[in-house]
Every structure is written in C-alpha cells, then in structure tokens.
Amino acid sequence: MRMTKQRRAILEVLQGTTSHPSADWVFQRVRRRLPNISLATVYRNLHQLAAAGLLQELPVGEHVSRFDADTSLHYHVRCLRCGRIDDLDVPVGGDLEKAARRATDFKIVTHHVEFLGYCPRCAERHAGTGGQG
Amino acid sequence: MRMTKQRRAILEVLQGTTSHPSADWVFQRVRRRLPNISLATVYRNLHQLAAAGLLQELPVGEHVSRFDADTSLHYHVRCLRCGRIDDLDVPVGGDLEKAARRATDFKIVTHHVEFLGYCPRCAERHAGTGGQG
DNA sequence: TTTGGTGCAAAGGCTTTGCAGAAAG
DNA sequence: CTTTCTGCAAAGCCTTTGCACCAAA
Numbered sequence: 001m002r003m004t005k006q007r008r009a010i011l012e013v014l015q016g017t018t019s020h021p022s023a024d025w026v027f028q029r030v031r032r033r034l035p036n037i038s039l040a041t042v043y044r045n046l047h048q049l050a051a052a053g054l055l056q057e058l059p060v061g062e063h064v065s066r067f068d069a070d071t072s073l074h075y076h077v078r079c080l081r082c083g084r085i086d087d088l089d090v091p092v093g094g095d096l097e098k099a100a101r102r103a104t105d106f107k108i109v110t111h112h113v114e115f116l117g118y119c120p121r122c123a124e125r126h127a128g129t130g131g132q133g
Numbered sequence: 134m135r136m137t138k139q140r141r142a143i144l145e146v147l148q149g150t151t152s153h154p155s156a157d158w159v160f161q162r163v164r165r166r167l168p169n170i171s172l173a174t175v176y177r178n179l180h181q182l183a184a185a186g187l188l189q190e191l192p193v194g195e196h197v198s199r200f201d202a203d204t205s206l207h208y209h210v211r212c213l214r215c216g217r218i219d220d221l222d223v224p225v226g227g228d229l230e231k232a233a234r235r236a237t238d239f240k241i242v243t244h245h246v247e248f249l250g251y252c253p254r255c256a257e258r259h260a261g262t263g264g265q266g
Numbered sequence: 267t268t269t270g271g272t273g274c275a276a277a278g279g280c281t282t283t284g285c286a287g288a289a290a291g
Numbered sequence: 292c293t294t295t296c297t298g299c300a301a302a303g304c305c306t307t308t309g310c311a312c313c314a315a316a
Contacts, residue, residue, distance in 0.1 A: 023306080038275095111246060283303090
C-alpha cells in the first residue's frame with residue numbers, strides 16, 4: 001500500500017481525535033490540508049486502512065434497520081456469514097451498565113451488546129471454506 | 134393510532150418470527166397477505182410501531198460508518214443528543230464473551246458493546262428541555 | 267516505467283417524503 | 292364527516308464504482 005499524502009492525512013486526522021468521526025467529518029477535516037481531495041478517496045482509504053489494521057470501523061455501519069417484536073432489553077448475536085440475528089440471554093446486564101457509569105461522565109440511559117460469530121449452519125461452511133466470505 | 138390491516142399484518146409478521154428481520158424482509162412477508170402494500174408503508178409503520186413501544190428497532194440502523202484509530206477491543210458510549218462517540222474502559226470483556234458462549238450455539242468471534250446516554254454538555258440541555266430528542 | 271491511487275461524476279442501495287385518493291373511527 | 296393512512300413515485304442520504312489522468316516506488 002502506497003503512503004500517499006491523502007492516505008497520510010486521513011490517518012493523521014483519525015489519530016488526532018478521540019472522537020469516532022464519520023467519513024464525512026474526516027473529509028471536512030482533511031480538506032483543510034488538501035482542498036482537492038474527494039469524498040470517494042476518503043471512503044476508499046478509510047476502508048483500506050481498516051483492512052490493513054491501521055483503523056477500526058465501528059459496527060454502526062450496517063445500513064439496514066432491523067426490528068424485533070420483543071421490546072425488553074436483551075442481547076443479540078449476528079451471524080457473520082448469513083447476517084441472521086438471534087436473541088441471547090446473557091445474565092450480565094446490570095453489572096455492565098454499572099461499570100459503564102463508573103467509567104464515564106456520560107449519563108447512561110441504556111446499552112446494546114452485539115455478539116458476532118457464526119451460526120451452527122454457517123459454522124460448518126466457515127470451517128470448510130476458510131471463512132473469507 | 135389506527136389499527137389498519139397493514140399495521141396489523143406488519144405487527145403479526147414481526148411477532149411471528151424469532152429472527153430480527155430487515156424492513157424489506159417484513160415487506161416481502163406482508164406482501165403475501167396484502168399484495169398491494171407498499172414498502173413505504175412498511176417503513177412508516179415499523180417506525181410508528183417502534184415509537185409506540187410495540188416493536189424495538191435494533192441499533193444497527195445508523196447508516197453512517199464511524200472510524201477509530203484505536204484498533205484494540207474496547208467499548209463506546211454514544212450521546213443520544215449530539216451523536217458523539219467516546220471510548221470507554223469497562224473491565225468486563227472476557228466474562229461477556231464467555232457468558233455468550235454458554236448461552237448460544239453460535240461460534241462467537243467477537244462482540245461490540247455500545248452504551249447510549251447523554252454526554253455532560255448535552256445532559257444539561259436534556260434536563261432543561263424534557264429530553265425527547 | 268509500472269502499478270496503484272486520485273478526482274469527478276454518475277450510479278447504487280436503503281429509506282424518507284409529497285401528494286391525491288382511501289379508509290378507520 | 293374528519294383525520295389519519297395508504298400507494299406510488301420521486302427525492303434524499305450515504306456510499307460505491309467507472310474512467311481517465313496522476314503520482315509513488
């Protein structure tokens with residue numbers, strides 16, 4: 001991977017903030033130094049840097065909404081292959097929020113936990129194919 | 134809220150599955166009973182039913198990607214008002230995944246925890262305005 | 267020079283919205 | 292009868308992609 005000035009600038013912007021900005025925020029920032037950079041380049045590089053392990057993409061990016069008729073607070077598992085989401089009873093809820101309250105000055109209202117893995121059916125295929133898919 | 138046949142069908146589809154389907158999946162299902170229903174109606178009603186507390190919208194729906202130069206496994210808080218995301222050190226990681234493994238037959242690979250609340254700045258406003266927003 | 271990267275603009279996918287007709291209460 | 296809801300189609304938003312030119316190694 002070539003270290004172009006665009007790539008370097010994007011990386012530096014990310015490393016220079018403790019917030020977890022959107023692609024567009026990064027774009028606006030990088031633009032100050034490289035006025036001609038395009039949003040497409042920012043997207044491409046964010047993904048490429050993430051693939052290279054230099055960045056992390058937070059899991060808020062799946063841009064389809066999912067709905068659940070069970071309105072109680074509970075956790076979910078999502079299959080990394082087929083995308084299916086299952087419920088999960090994990091007895092840690094109270095402790096988690098309590099710990100979070102100690103760790104931040106945010107006023108915690110609720111929380112979500114999502115586990116990523118392979119459902120039984122996909123786990124077989126995953127083992128069989130090497131799992132890149 | 135009027136209980137139209139469309140609304141009822143959508144609700145029944147959601148209540149009749151343990152998966153956590155996307156709007157489009159619901160649309161395809163409801164269509165079998167109401168061939169003329171539109172996707173827009175499904176979207177409108179999913180949100181309205183969620184607002185009424187009859188459904189829950191899972192937090193995978195924020196359709197902007199967010200990036201983080203810290204590639205280690207760590208948790209986040211997101212402000213419900215301004216959307217800012219902060220890091221959080223919560224010492225529960227190992228236990229959580231262990232508990233999840235006991236609770237499911239999925240092959241857990243990783244997990245994400247997101248806390249929702251109000252950052253200090255927004256917490257003031259939140260108290261002042263009644264907090265619906 | 268070679269190969270990957272960039273900017274631009276157009277396309278893509280999911281979701282929302284404007285509007286006139288329809289139906290619930 | 293009033294008010295909300297619906298279907299349709301168009302628009303919106305974020306993100307990705309095709310292409311010709313450009314630059315890193």
